[in-house]
Amino acid sequence: MKKVMLKTTISLAVAMASTQIFASGFALNEQSISGMGTGFAGRSSSADDASTVFGNPAGMSRIKREQVTGGVAFIDAHTDISDASSSPNRGTNKGDMVPFMGVPMGYYVKPIDDQWAFGLGVYAPFGLVTDYENNFAGRYFGTKSEVKIVTVQPTVSYAFNDKVSIGFGPTINRIDGTLESNISLNPRAADGNVKIEGDDTAIGYNIGVMVQALESTRLGLTYHSKVKYKLDGSTKVDYAVLGPLAHQKFDASLDITTPESVDFSVTHQLDDQWTLYVGSTWTRWSRLKEISVENSGVPAPLNPVFGTVTEEQNWHDTWAHAIGASYQLNKQWVLRTGLSVDQAPTNNENRSPRIPTGDRTVFSLGAGWSPTEDLTIDVAYSYLKEESVNVNNRRTTTPVPQTYSSKYENSANGFGIGATYRF
Template sequence: MSKRLLKTGLAVAITATSGHGFASGFALNEQSISGMGTSFAGRSSSAEDASTVFGNPAGMARLKREEVYVGAAVIHAQSDISRASANAGPATLAGSNDGDMVPSTGVPMGYYVKPLDDKVAFGLGVYVPFGLMTDYERTFQGRYHADKSYVRVITVQPTLSYRFNEHLSVGFGPTFNHIEGELSSSLLNPGNSDGKVRVKGDDTAVGFNLGVLYEFTPGTRAGITYHSRVKYELEGDTRVSGNGALAAIAGKYDANLGLTTPESVDMSITHQLTDALTLHAGSTWTRWSRFKEIRVENDSAALPVIVEEQNWHDTWAHAVGLSYRLNPQWTLRTGIAVDQSPTNNVDRSARVPSGDRTIFSVGAGWSPNPDMTIDVAYSYLQEESVDVNQQSSTRGDYRARYNNSAHGLGASLSYRF
């Protein structure tokens, strides 16, 4: 009985793979504040500042001066949980459904670009491409299906770009990525107080970003950027606590978890409509179908290999935005984006209660002098309402409707030498 309880409980603990950020799955969009103002429309073609190291490394060829860019975004998410019920067999499981499971989260970023000559530029980026943080209240009614989740990827990307001629440039950079996570869940323990399972681990792995930028005219350019998949083998430990049936397997065990963050392709166009008004449009495809299952292996005969089906699907995000240059000092931005959720109605869980989302953004850039620009942006995200319907003979059943939204606020400083 204890092994059965642990197997299902641990499987739930490690399926925490979605937050309420501004991109689908557990990806984050916040790698550029200037891009945030247009809902990241034109991300691979704008190349307006050093954040193009991430958006499209080929765009570094458009920057004529050495530049440092630092910024951060804060995300505040809200969830309204309704129609909630939980039971284990004929018994009703008590608990709360506050919906305050996503604390406000900061997403930092920093870039450096230096032109080496008329054709070659070097860049360096530090940013967070994936991450989540969810923490349900201790008495959450669905705590056997979801509890605390923390995952973060930090990436360092050295980059080179080459400009072939006045139209075509390319860029490439390897990415060195460090992932760490801590995931936990309550264990239903009949006749005793709840048990607990917690998984911690980290790893470092290598990927790459590749971009191409083509300038048809000085006012019209198109770009495409490929962000590679990255395969991790998180190594850490599994801790189990509890009395009664769980006492025999309570303890700490070495564990490893395989996880692959998906590749994506971003395509966009930037077109100057007038001397003051510029149109940005783009689409991003992400290969979330790689995320078929979670598999955890524990270095102990007391714990089985655990497999949890996910069956995510590939997604598309589309965005369109406008920027308006009031004068040499001020630029105003706005944009709208739609983003598919990779989850499906059958496998959606309280860990991943997300649906398709719409994002509205506004922003502004202020250049008090030719050497410095300060960018600010605000985004509002609204998801469609989704239903969670989880059933388990060992964790009980949990049903609820989620209505999620989020606010994002960002600021950055660019300085050119």
């Protein structure tokens, strides 16, 4: 019973990993449509439009005209669940737990003079929406998750000369989440439901440096800081088996830190038409060793179950690598492609239906169309395929021993459209 509650609460902040996102753990990659076309290779060294506010704030020094960039990435995920078994031996395994969703983004950059530039970005660095069917066989280990983090980033950049620039921006991050799972203490009675809601606002920062090492080669390095959250919210329990305590609501809190990451990339212009990109990102997921949840105001009979609970996660640091290219077909059109590989931070022992992810490979295509010098419209498509992974969950601390095991094979299609307007 403790782990029923704990897994639900943990998910409020960290079970944001799912097949609908294109980065490891619970990170989102969808902060740029132009970058999506090259598989996000060259993210910290390209500075093609105002989305460099996120990719590398130092890149604003390369933008010579005031401009706005906005867009949305749509993600259509698919999961095949096989070899499933559960105890109690009942339930379904449809695998359609991820709804079609969109990830919006918007940026503004204004050059102030030859050295200074100001920018503002609004984007989603993390997020999840998953919703299993009502009779999902693994419902005691998670049924529904909806978590959103929205970041606002005011930013400045400074160019020392025409070769070296730096950029910095604080990030104001808002997290909101609602999570649910089922509980069962009596196999002859209907399941109960546990619902968690919480939110917080916390501060971080992004900093970057960009170097024009050669006339045709540019280097970029970006650091995205960790962000410490203290989620405050409520825990709602509805379970008829508890009799007079069947309907309960009490306070819940959870400390969680989203990890820092470092992105390094190189942009190399071969000639007037071809540009090559390569990049790597390191993310410190090893911060997530365990989670401790505090529930206050719990009635004494329920305190052993819904009091303070702790569970190990044992995530590990990850690397992501990407290569890409763009081809300037003519003055109006640029074509893009990219390939990326991304490690999953989860491990076989602690993986749950909320985090059924493995290492992934992503193939991307994109294009940019500039009908005028003031307007560029970008489109992108990505196909993600994950390695198959196994979920093996077991709970023996309740009167009704619960288990769930299965094999997950995840894939996703991503579609992006955006525009940049220059004043």
